[in-house]
Amino acid sequence: MTSPIYVAIDTPHLRKAQTLAQRVRGHVGGLKLGLEFFCANGHHGVHEMTKFGLPIFLDLKLHDIPNTVAKAVQALHVLEPAILTVHAAGGRAMLEDAKAAAGLNTKVVAVTVLTSLDDSDLIDIGVGGAAIDQVERLADLARASGLDGIVCSGEEVAAARKAWPDGFFVVPGVRPSGGAMGDQKRAVTPREALDRGASILVVGRPISLAANPDIAAREIEATL
Numbered sequence: 001m002t003s004p005i006y007v008a009i010d011t012p013h014l015r016k017a018q019t020l021a022q023r024v025r026g027h028v029g030g031l032k033l034g035l036e037f038f039c040a041n042g043h044h045g046v047h048e049m050t051k052f053g054l055p056i057f058l059d060l061k062l063h064d065i066p067n068t069v070a071k072a073v074q075a076l077h078v079l080e081p082a083i084l085t086v087h088a089a090g091g092r093a094m095l096e097d098a099k100a101a102a103g104l105n106t107k108v109v110a111v112t113v114l115t116s117l118d119d120s121d122l123i124d125i126g127v128g129g130a131a132i133d134q135v136e137r138l139a140d141l142a143r144a145s146g147l148d149g150i151v152c153s154g155e156e157v158a159a160a161r162k163a164w165p166d167g168f169f170v171v172p173g174v175r176p177s178g179g180a181m182g183d184q185k186r187a188v189t190p191r192e193a194l195d196r197g198a199s200i201l202v203v204g205r206p207i208s209l210a211a212n213p214d215i216a217a218r219e220i221e222a223t224l
């Protein structure tokens with residue numbers, strides 16, 4: 001069975017990214033490349049990472065006016081990402097245009113509330129109510145806009161899955177029991193996230209900062 005773990009390759013160094021991918025490729029289901037990697041390595045870097053034969057998740061969290069996002073998504077076609085992120089807060093027109101611009105084999109998923117935010121952070125940015133309410137609201141919007149799914153934390157994924165049974169749910173910010181949280185504020189264990197309805201898990205530092213990333217990936221996989 002394919003692993004639900006996508007390893008977050010968060011480094012600007014292509015060589016380091018390749019080394020990490022090589023070490024964990026047998027224990028993960030895909031490679032997640034985000035802003036840090038893409039800003040440093042661009043299309044060339046993504047192309048190099050496709051050589052590992054794993055699905056590529058381009059976590060670029062696009063958020064701009066509809067025309068700009070649609071053109072950006074079109075410019076990514078050639079990379080054929082399996083998954084691409086946009087921010088749900090970009091609004092309905094932006095989400096619809098992003099989905100329409102994507103290739104048929106690319107799942108477009110909307111980031112709802114970043115897992116690094118808690119309820120008090122939401123107050124700071126003018127969002128009243130709890131993270132769960134905002135996630136549910138933005139999940140409804142993503143679904144109505146024709147997207148494939150959302151990104152949310154393991155704290156909300158059960159409610160989101162219940163409301164959208166065939167949605168695709170990406171859960172980042174997962175931590176093995178007792179693992180360092182870093183900047184993550186709404187984290188659950190990989191097992192809990194899957195049990196609650198996650199489609200895939202994004203795991204970064206618990207693997208990439210481990211002394212032996214392949215062993216760390218294997219140990220997390222064994223808990224699932």
Ligand SMILES: O=c1ccn([C@@H]2O[C@H](COP(=O)(O)O)[C@@H](O)[C@H]2O)c(=O)[nH]1
Nearest residue numbers: 008034113114115172173202203204205
């Ligand atoms: O809400 C979100 C959306 C995306 N991410 C990304 O996932 C990984 C998590 O890395 P860890 O080292 O396991 O914390 C990272 O690439 C983020 O950009 C997220 O954490 N939360």
